[in-house]
Amino acid sequence: MTSGTRSKGTRSSFLEEARRAQIVQCAIDIISTHGYAQASLALIAERAGISKGVISYHFAGKDELIAQVYTEVMTLAAKAVLPRVEQQPGASDKLRVYIEGSIAFIGTHGPHSIALLEIWNGLRTPQGKPVFDARSYEPGLDFLQNIFRQGQAEGEFRRFSPRHMAVAVRSAIDGVLVQRITYGDKVDLEESSRELVDLFHAATAKPAAPTRGSRRPRA
Amino acid sequence: MTSGTRSKGTRSSFLEEARRAQIVQCAIDIISTHGYAQASLALIAERAGISKGVISYHFAGKDELIAQVYTEVMTLAAKAVLPRVEQQPGASDKLRVYIEGSIAFIGTHGPHSIALLEIWNGLRTPQGKPVFDARSYEPGLDFLQNIFRQGQAEGEFRRFSPRHMAVAVRSAIDGVLVQRITYGDKVDLEESSRELVDLFHAATAKPAAPTRGSRRPRA
């Protein structure tokens, strides 16, 4: 209204955003520890030390909160993984970094990863149909498919269906997450990472030429 | 079990079992079409054309019904897949038949497969902990791990972690199921089967010997 100082609107927005972020974070915690179905607004509010109504005040409803959580986690994951992948010139390296990055994200953002899986599996339309069905995977699958197509075009990869391979890679990574959820620290993510890299390297690489030497660029 | 006239108790048991089986079947239908969260006893009872109380009468509670569904489907799947796998002498063929059988099961028992996934993801303890977490996978994983160990011992497979490979195989098969749920008939299960067989053949096979000929036993 006056000048110089930050406008009220901005200050409002700042506090508003802080609250929203806090609530989103608590939602992630609760969803990851109690599961999507048990993640009631009451539980989330309790965790945040606020009244239930506060959530309704800052979010249009539970749906918006969940959507926000989803967006938050997806954005975080994409930022953590994709840029580093794209820095790799070769398809084989891209695949390796994608797998390594994805599994590393599970380690650094455990609750986020779990929450993502929970929402994925738990969020339904009122008719019971999944809101995030396989269609939501498409962007990620596209990303992988492009890597595979590049590798095949450049002769680095053998012939296979890029789509099915992409589905398998994503599924395998999710499988690691499921293991991690159950067994916690007993699952050595670095080992899982190495094994999956090897697995999909072997699965995609061209059959060894007769005079081939070392097979793996790195273990 | 076979003779016509049995004691009342047995006849009771027979009817009892028929009722239970009917309810379990309806539960599978409802869970697969409406999702776990929406699968209320009322919906299942309506589908079965019976009263809600009947379910409570035949099952200790919803949990027991769901557990029964789970057992039923797991048993069906095991019967459909495992015997044929064990008929194969070689580890490589065992793996191939396991994958083929598992994906074929998705095709022949769609609702069962979906229900299994729904229960897997949806069933929780009152504290929100998954009832069927990765631990429930262990029997299946053991089965696969044994195949891999056999193959490695017999020199058919390269060196890799049997456990991680087992997790990857199961996850990849589940990935096909998720695709199938979303895209239905547009997902060609036979193609998926072939691709996964190829994928894991390549992933497990020893690096091609210099003078090896055909790599795939079957296309």
Add this chain to the structure above:
Amino acid sequence: MTSGTRSKGTRSSFLEEARRAQIVQCAIDIISTHGYAQASLALIAERAGISKGVISYHFAGKDELIAQVYTEVMTLAAKAVLPRVEQQPGASDKLRVYIEGSIAFIGTHGPHSIALLEIWNGLRTPQGKPVFDARSYEPGLDFLQNIFRQGQAEGEFRRFSPRHMAVAVRSAIDGVLVQRITYGDKVDLEESSRELVDLFHAATAKPAAPTRGSRRPRA
């Protein structure tokens, strides 16, 4: 299923109907005493001495309960008033009996009448639009308009707009109800009835012929 005795279905229906009727009656009582807006399911259930869930069990939701109340009262009112009206051959007598019957209904079915008015005024769509707006009056207005058309055709009534007269008659009767709601027994319904009969007789009758004698058929 057997024979002779009433089928289970019927017995069920009987008890079912009794409960529904009880709940509808309690809803009428609560709506008439506390007003539509305050007529919560909790209050109605408390009055009926049952749990809130019972209402949800017997009715699809609050909407269906209210609709049932509305239908119940409308049907009662129609049965109480219309047949006697149609027994009258002359339009003038029809009008008189209609007014007398409508006001008598207020006396014999006070809570019903009040509940009807409350629902009429209070029930809204989620967007705030009245569910029972003037359109719902049309059947009743038609009935009155036909009386007026008959009277004009037979020369008993003077020239006027049947529609506007019909609206005025209905409104005047509702006005008596509003008075009754506020002042209770202090409003003499018989007197109100006589006055309205006179009023609308005078309003509809042809200008007195020069040699006219008695004006009212009944005082």
Add this chain to the structure above:
Amino acid sequence: MTSGTRSKGTRSSFLEEARRAQIVQCAIDIISTHGYAQASLALIAERAGISKGVISYHFAGKDELIAQVYTEVMTLAAKAVLPRVEQQPGASDKLRVYIEGSIAFIGTHGPHSIALLEIWNGLRTPQGKPVFDARSYEPGLDFLQNIFRQGQAEGEFRRFSPRHMAVAVRSAIDGVLVQRITYGDKVDLEESSRELVDLFHAATAKPAAPTRGSRRPRA
């Protein structure tokens, strides 16, 4: 009130009054479009482009705001109708002008009229009793009764109960409003006005003397 610089208190009062008037106006708009039950403070504040708290600041509570709306509209209506009525010397003309003025007010102040009806029907005490029941009508009814008494005393009107006639006139005018709310412009207010004037002229006038000529002084 007129001079430019006044004490702070007065200037405050001026702004205060402006704010209150603005809020009252917005309340009228919202009530008339969304209905009383849906007219939340949030909606009214949004319409006014202010914060919800402002309303609480300027009004003791929602009740006071509504009461203010009621007073505002009643005052407007009284100012629009009563003075012109009182200019008429004869009772018959007074009645005519009262009806004409009241219906004209519906045309010129649609939202006000609707809001008035909504408040009338919707506002309740915490116990569910109407706040504005028929008692609130008394001033208006008195005004009409005085007209009728005058007309009867001066021999212009026939014998009838002034009170019941007054109730009928008010009810009939309200009936026109209800029609207008539902059917909007399709209700010709001028026609409604003429018909009601005729109706109540006929209803109140002395039976035609044997040698009388024209019945209506004016249409």
Add this chain to the structure above:
DNA sequence: AATGAATGAGGCTTCATTCAT
């Protein structure tokens, strides 16, 4: 004087479970 944030009560609905018949 105004605001946005927070509260807490209350409403409707769904649902697994219990129980008398």
Add this chain to the structure above:
DNA sequence: CATGAATGAAGCCTCATTCAT
């Protein structure tokens, strides 16, 4: 054995009101 009826908890949402800034 089976049923329909009833329960009570829990969930999400709306809203008038209060309060610190």
